[in-house]
Amino acid sequence: MFESLKKKFSRTSEKLEEELIEEGQQENNVQEESGKRFSFFSFGRKEEAEEDESSLLPEAAKTFDEKEPEAAEETSGEDDDKEKKSGFLSKFRKSSKDDEETPEEDDKEEKSRFWNRNKENKEDISADGEATGGVFSFIREKTIQKKHVEDILFDLEMELLQGDVAMEVATEVVESVKENLVGKKIKRSNDITEFTYLALKNAVSDIIDIPGKSMTEMIEEKKAQGEPLVVMFVGINGTGKTTTIGKLANYYLKKGYTPVIAASDTFRAGAIEQVTHHADNVGVKIIKHQKGSDPAAVAFDAVEHARAQKKELVLIDTAGRMQTNTNLMDEMKKIKRVSKPDLVIFVGDALTGNDATEQSKKFNEAIDIDGVILTKADADSKGGASLSIGYVIKKPIMFLGMGQGYDDIMEYDAGWMLNQLFSEDEQGEISDEIQS
Template identity: 35%
Template sequence: MFTTLNDKLNAVFSKLKKQVRIDDENINEALKQVRMALLEADVNFKVVKTFINNVREKALGEEVRKSLTPDQVFIKIVNDELVDILGGKDYKEAKIKLNSNPPTVIMMAGLQGSGKTTSAGKLANFFMKQSKSVLLVAGDIYRPAAIDQLETLGRQLGCDVYSDRESKDAVKIAKDALAHAKKTAKDILIIDTAGRLHIDENLMNEIVRTKEAVNPDEVLFVADAMTGQDAVNVAKSFNDMLDATGIILTKMDGDARGGAALSIKEVTGKPLKFIGTGEKLTEFEQFYPDRMASRILGMGDIVTLVERAQESIEEGDAEEMAAKMAKHGLDFEDMLKQFRMIKKMGSLDSIMRLIPGLGNMNMGEIDDRQFKKTEAIIFSMTLKERRNGKLLNANRKKRIARGSGTNVADVNRLVNQLNQMNKMMKQMKKKLGGSNKLNPAMMRDFLKMK
């Protein structure tokens, strides 16, 4: 998502780089291109109008006119305005407000197929990571297998699920679940309601009555980012009925143009609180406007990348790997462990887009299939070969290639990669005075010496 918008905006910025100073003519031409890029990204036209007017006013100010780097100042202005329409820098309202008298009740709402049930599971996982006890409620009594789906998610998470297969009263199920949550001292109660159209009067009345019955602390509208402006319009209709407290935008890893994400806060007046970035239960992030603006402009999101690493990689494993790298170098077993650590953080494409400077790269040559090919080659080695690459003569390489469905050139490429990694580690160790213990400060020193 945002790839096309990112490309178009960067084309505008590149043209401005050639200008010595910014003036009415070149800024108006730049804004014309920005306007077209936003409209093509399916951003609400009223939001686009406000955005362009704000950027124009700031870009034609005296401070920008006097700037020796107009393109950089223009990028900063665009970035600041993106942050504003996404929610602003001070985004305290986007955090879930926990009730001082548990449980905190969260009710999910939205269209069928928007990803409510999966988002309920992801939200439960989000709180369980914070050591909160969670009860999921199967409140969808209409969709076939909805209860089964939620119970399956509960088993995967090790999370309790409240359901009543005999009842056809969604309001009663929610009330009974709340009583059960209080009885069992749960911290969080997440109610998965049935998907419904905003024009379905009976079902809308049902969800309103459910809200009145349990008095939720949060009403989260779940919208599918792939539906573009439709998601924004439906969110507004639901909000008019329910007075939602926030929005979850799903399928942000898709190839939609991104207009919903850029419009939904401005149109509904409700904050984006979470985004779904993939199908896995772990692919779910708290929303931060400044981080999203940075991604849209291709500047990466290093804070989110660090947070993913902290969640996915055990500190002890990382320290053990670093110590071995410094002392003996890596072998193919270690390389396999590294790949598994990285895969826990998400798809390679999603990781690359969080790294500043790599967001605009063509990912065609760098995808998760490369991981699979590498794993196949390593799995085709014997344990001795994995631990001692010097054993890999021509005959062994041919056997490994046959066993992994690759060719000898692929095996040689992997061997060269490992050798290069170990060569770099030796250089680093030498520049750090032969130390076997690497830490972040030493890594920074090494990079400065390069």
């Protein structure tokens, strides 16, 4: 999941590292040393490994040598310092056969060396994402300034927009990252990677964590009152709304509740047949009328049935409609007025990115939705809708559709989402696209 977003984040880290080290070279303020070079995602692995111990992340203000003594160990004495400096400079010194190269060619070769070390050390990258060699330190402590991040974060913002992240979300991420990075003091190249990782993770964390009660909690509250939880589903055709209702019926049936489904999409006979098929497959009661009947009446009957039979959950299917169709939106408002749902949930297709976000805004304006379910989240490489939709409408994502089967649905968890965005999972090494 979210492979595209992850690449954008890791590229941002690599670009900043390159920027600062190249400037350090020009200032004669950087040297290469032995040690472990950490990838962008290796900090996520450290979080998982040290979950029950003192975490690496809260100690971000420390210099890297406090966290990795072996990697940070420096030799003392003027002779050793001179040896290090000469070793670093020799890496960029031209060989005798290149003496006739122009200064422009020499500069080009020097700049490429920084990224070539990734290729040279590729075989030395361990399973935990660490590589030996290619670690740089600054002779004099360096401070990240606005000039170092402005162009890099502008590129990130453009890439986020191209990845279907909403403009206000992309801007918020960039501003938050800038605020967190500028002023940070760095001693080693690994510090740059860690600070960028932390800044991006903090920015995204604030965006994806929209507070709200879970549906399960609400069912329990209503059950204590002797009432069913009534949930109305809205959205356009083709997003997987009816299938999602079947998944939720199955999900709560397995939790020990008794759902009932209302077939309130009476505009198409095929829609009634489809939701009936799902109800039969998972083994729950469906309330339906003939095609063309009043959708609000179907919803009302389902609620009354649940009350009479002491069922805990009513799931109301509605006709898929475009948010611009005024007549159909008015009909949806009537269903809401009659059935008095406790929750109105917008079902959107994660793969449609900005379209899903815009649709949710229109539905929210028209009917005041309470939450979102995103379908096809497992196939979403861009992550634009998952990152944007809750923040834009200020309503929580409640569930994610994660596959085709009835069991392929999960309650949304911001911590889990953050982990998906900031861990490599099955991806393995960072993409070669980070190289210039």
